[in-house]
Amino acid sequence: MEKAKVYFTDFRCRPGKNNLQKLQKLCKKAGIERINxxxxxxxxxxxxxxxxxLASLRPQYVKAVADLVKELGGRPFLTDCNTLYPGSRKHALEHLDCANLNGYNTVTTGCQIIIGDGLRGTDEVEVPVKNGEYVEKxxxxxxxxxxxxxISLAHFKGHEMTGFGGxxxxxxxxxxxxxxxxxxxxSGKPxxxxxxxxxxxxxxxxxxxxxxxxxxxVAHIHEDLCKGCGRCIGACAFDAIETVEWDANEKLDRKMAEYAQAVCQDRPCFHINLVMDVSPNCDCHAENDAPILPDIGMFASFDPVALDQxxxxxxxxxxxxPNSQLSDNLAKPDWHHHHDHFLDSNPNVDWKTTLEHAEKIGLGTREYELVCVR
Structure with missing residues (x-):
């Protein structure tokens, strides 16, 4: 497989040009206009x-992408799926309220929000995974x-289970x-x-x-009948049901790559990562620790594997x-230095497995050419 092109621009702005304009220019240079x-x-x-x-992407960046899609004749909507764990996004009503309170609505983004898996997280399609080894559908x-x-529009940050989220x-x-x-x-049961x-x-x-x-x-779940779908977790309004058996990180990473394959295969896709406010943990947390790394820039590509790499x-x-989870760890006298910022921030992760498996199943390539856009 030949090298993929990944387009990059930093956050420097001279008078008369802002980062929203730079983001749209980046997408155009990366070839988004080739999509019908x-x-x-x-x-x-x-x-x-x-x-x-407070680390998730500012709605102004989202609007810049939505406006570009509309300029090209598309009908954009923002989407995400409900969470498995209790929180403020467990069903669509909570999720929409959360999005609105965090600044995402039709006024700030210029488009509608649709929760991808419906009211209770049960509105799904089973998609066969090309070259899947762990997930059949x-x-x-x-x-x-x-x-x-x-279109994937991601806040690139650290992650406590997968190393980074991109x-x-x-x-x-x-x-x-x-x-x-x-x-x-x-692989366990709730x-x-x-x-x-x-x-x-x-x-x-x-x-x-x-x-x-x-x-x-009191509710009782019969493991011999349970399929492990997790729908009961979303149904419980009292957070009385939870999953207790978590797969090892490597297996999670590979399944995640196969799910991404299912979403992207057989239709036009485009991917954008904003490397800013690089918090050590996922935006699923109800807090965000200080960034572990400085703001770096905006990246775009047709290849999600090359983009994340x-x-x-x-x-x-x-x-x-300084004064971050990463720098605190590195300052410990007995710290085993991994020479890897994500591992040194969260030492029990294995982020390379995701990219290796994604490349193996044909989602993309880790080999890339970086094209800088000014």
Whole structure:
């Protein structure tokens, strides 16, 4: 496979030009105009951030991309899928409220928001994965698969489980329905915290496997019947159900790459990463720690693997920020120096596995040519 082209621009702005204009110019230089947008529904997949997180992308950047899509004749909408864990984005109503409170709405972004997997996280499409080794059929939010064109707009940052969160994380994990997220995160079955169960029977009504019964006014999940879809987690309003068996990071990384393959295969796609506010952990946290690295710039490509590799390489060349999780770790006298900013920030991760497996299954290539745009 020949090298992919990844386009880059920094955040420097001379008088008369701003970063929103630079972002649109970057996308055009990267070839976004080669996609036929005319009259097409365009899913712009992003992360709205958990309530309390201030590191997610500013809505002005989102509007710049949406405006460009409209300029090219497309019909853009913002999308993300509901979360597996309790928080402020567990169902569509919470998710939309969270997006609005975090600054994303029709006024600030210029387009509508559609939660990809519906009200309860159960509106999904099973998509066969080309060259999949771990996932036969990925469970993707229906609205995302209904789109004619797919654009990933990702905040590139550190991540406590996958090393970093970039395009592949934004696509693979982010586009999975609740069942899809369960499949990627865990091979186990959910459990009931009896002290929190309120005997409401909502989980049993949602279960498609008749795996939940009530004993002594408390829900009980029968593992022999449970398919591990995680729908009961979303159905419980009291956070009484959770998954307790998490797959090893390497397996999670590979499944995530295969889910990204399912989303991107057989339709026009374009990918954008903004390497700024590089927090050590995911925007799923209800807080964001100080950035571990300085703001680097904006990257765009048709190849999500090359894009993430280029962003990771740029991060490795940057100096750690003082008074950050990364610099604190490096200052410890007994610290084992990994010479890898993501590993030194979160030492139990293995970010290269995602890119290696994504390249292996044909999602893209790790070999790239970096084209600088001024």
């Amino acid at each position: 947008f005319e009259g097409k529904f365009v899913a712009i997949k992003m992360h709205f951030g958990e309530l309390g997180c 990925a469970k993707i939010g229906r609205a995302i698969m209904d789109a004619d064109v797919f 395009a592949i994380k934004n696509i693979g994990m982010g586009c999975g329905s609740r069942a899809g997220k369960m499949e990627q995160h865990s 459990k009931v915290d009896e002290s929190k169960c309120k005997n409401c029977h909502r989980c049993a009504q949602e279960c498609g496997s008749d795996a939940i019964t009530y004993e002594n006014n 280029a962003c990771a390489d740029a991060c490795m060349k940057a100096a750690p920020m």
